[in-house]
Amino acid sequence: MSEKKAPEKMIKILLVDDEVNIAKALRRLLMDADLYEIYIANSGADALTLLTKHSDIGVIISDQRMPEMTGVEFLQKARDIVPEAIRILLTGYADIEASIAAINKGAVFRYLSKPWDDNSILQAVAEAARNFWLVAENRRLNALVLKQKDELQEWNQRLKQRVLDQTATIRARGDELSISNKLLKKSFDETIKTLAGLFELRDSRASGHSRNVAELVRAMAGKLGLPEEEKNQICSAGLLHDIGKIGISDKVLVKLPQELDSQERQEYQTHVIRGQTAIDMVPTLREVSVLIRHHHERYDGKGFPDKLKGDAIPLGARIICAVDMFERKLNQFPECDALSSALNSLEMEWGTSLDPTMRAALEESAQEVYTYLDLSSEVIEIKIAPKDLKPGMQLRRDLHSGTGVLLLKQGIIFDENSIDAVKRCFMIDPFEREICVMIKRDELNVFCESV
Template identity: 45%
Template sequence: METLTDQPESPAAAEELAVLCVDDEPGILKALRRLLQDDYPVLLANSGAEAIELLRQDAGVGRIGLILSDQRMPEMTGVEFLQQARVLAPQALRVMLTGYADLAATVAAVNQGQVWRYLNKPWDDEALLLLVRDGLRQVSLQRDNQRLQALVQAQNAELKDWNQRLKQRVLEQTALIRQKNVALSQSNRELRDGLDSMMRSLACLLEMRDQRHQHHSLNTAALVTLMAEALELKPAEGETLRAAALLHGIGKLGISDELLSKDEERLNESQWREYLQYPVRGQIALEPIAPLRAAGQLIRHLLERYDGTGTPDGLAGEAIPLGSRILALAEYFDRQHSGAGLALDASLALVGAELGRRFDPVLFPLLVEAARELYRSFELDGAAGCRRELYPPSLWPGMVVLQDVYSGTGLLLLRRGTVLTGDSIQALKRYYDSDPPEGPVLVLCHS
């Protein structure tokens, strides 16, 4: 018996497939060795038992790629040996060398899948070499295919693992981004609410200088909001317009109390020139505040006239920003209605008399609709429900304020007609702690 370690070793030989030759006749084995050894590693066994031992040594290594076995051997026939070889080395191809008398047993072995090919003795050397070459090439291709399949499976498993980890990472990042977006949205809402509260408070402080125009900025803001909704302006444009309405009088902080207390008709020329500067001063005051910069632009053109004779830039018609044209209409109307105390229709008539000269006639129907809707909501004297005077702990959302609510220092907190919400009630509680109004809140209850 010749073992694998008996073969010459070389880097190339370590990668070659070997041929196992099994025959009980030494001459046959020598002939096979001479024929094959120049091209392949050759192992020899003179019995089935020796060949089985060689196959066991090769188990886990797999260098034996082809088995040439005689059929007629003592103790164990070729078919019997190849049956065991099929179990020990399933990757190796099995070839039977047989005489004519053993042909029936050989054909049966082939049909049962135990033998890949058979050759008759005596064999043709060229045919045998061709068979061995084709067999080892087939085994080599099968092993390459198995290695590739194993590699592909390993890579697929690795890719699946990467995909799973990537999916998990994406889900985690998506959840994190969603949380950050929620927090950012909440922060933005708080900033917007804070800015709105600041503007409302500033508007109330501005109006404390001019007792004739209480609620003027808030009323003007409510009017322009209704007109913007009717025009279907973008939300950002509507917010900018409302901010301009709340703060349109900020430039009047630079005007003296004496001048501010006079009606426009009683101002002399120098006083009038100074008064006309307040929109530009308002724009300059808001310019450093990025969220209010656009509102400052609308305030700048508040006193432009539709016919082009206004100030500060002498713009005419649609060259005047749309927001400024809306603001001019609402501001003038409320100043006549709430400030001068004129009736609703009388105030609208005054505005109508200036259409085409001072105001945009196209926007007038929107003002009429907005004014009737807004000021009708203030007519609460005949409203159904019970009237009660309550302090903040007893107030509930949905109640309607029947009288303006001022802080102890005179700051307007809630105006008549306001529908209470949870937030507004909480704000009232804070004011009652820090700057308490005189007495309870008069509200309308619907139950």
């Protein structure tokens, strides 16, 4: 029963009264405000039917005294259908107690006395309309907040997933890079070993010297607590320290240092500068080349080429100097007591040619690296063909190819890779001798059965 077309935000009001004239009078009054869309019902039952069709009604004004259903009874039922609507009871003086009880139960927002005062009715309806809009707006805002909260949670979840995906991608790329770096490093190390091996091919006495020096230098650098990068540099310098001897004449090369005359000694001493010059051309090996230059400086300042003294000599060069001297001494004694003899022979060198602070590190490292020189009752030496090599066996003597290339140096423990490399080399460049290895005595029976 709409009286006129409602504007967009116009509030809908339901008037319920069994007396048609009273309902119409109220409608006239409220229509003057031009803010409301008015509906009328003449009984509680009709009003309930109407509410089911217009669930957006915002204010209900009901008479209390009606046949069949009182205003309070109607408003209680109306609350179930349109809980948000503001409910007002029109009541005579006699029904005030029932009205207050209804308010207390929450069925009614407020009551107005009959007969009414127009201003009071208009004010009450305006207030009810305001309340309705406030509650509706509040509800709208709450719904908006909840929706935004859900969207935010969803966005957050997506963001988390994205971060996790990207982290996984970065990690995978990091792993790939790490593998590439390891391969590069391996290839770099192999290149340096090949360079070092070139010189050893020329001077048979130097066979394995560079590799032995490098291995012991690495162990010493570890004992001295040097960082990994510095350890690698010193180790590379250990491998390459005598690379400058490639340019030295055979006549000088075959002599021992004490057999050289002054001219030959001068030529011999150029190997440190030649070595530095050659290696300095590789930018990543520049610091290594400095260690090569100084590996013959003496702690007392009587070495060459710059007569540096004490701590002025780079630490790596002091380490290489000590190891170089020890390794050469090691080859001068019978194998049975080479280790202790070589260490004892350095007694006079500490504090003169060698840095005395290196002594403990050298002795401990040498004993660890050269354990294979010390055959105990638990270990036995056997000679076997390449096909019989097993992982875990330790190489007792340097292994050379048929044409004399050093393949593996004494002391290494065989693994699947090194066994495979030896077998392949045996096909390409066969060596005649059997391979001398050490195994634990109690593993001998197992080995014999498997062969």
